[in-house]
Amino acid sequence: MTRRGRAKKEKPPFEPGLIPAPGELLVWRDGQHFDRWQDLPCTLCGQPTHMRSHSGEPVHKACAEDWITANPVEARLGRFASDLAPKPKSKKGQGDHA
Template sequence: MTRTRGKKPLFEPGLVPAPGALLDWRDGQHFDRWQDRPCVLCEQPTPMRSHYGEPVHKA
């Protein structure tokens, strides 16, 4: 696997919960109050963002 320069890694230690743990969705980084974007899984609009910044629903 090669890395692209300047591209953010898939996760940073401390930001991704341990297996079996949950994201703290109350953190403001998981909500975009200005723009709904299509979910990467179901393509329905959502203001929620994953820890990596991808638009995705919580459930």
């Protein structure tokens, strides 16, 4: 086998990217931000949400953005971050994904 490093390629690590500046929007395009199976109370506003931060914290994207704006210093610690810049994807074979 020539493949090294990751044993599986199904689930790449869910790494946060840049932290948006206060007033800017998060980029949460990755499907891992959306838990379609259950909604949990948002840690910021308490309303149910399907959204998850990179660390799995249930939070509305808009709430996270408001929180960054309201807590710019703490925000630099990386509680909420945008997705990594998308990499150009090589073409995947179809049909290997049920």
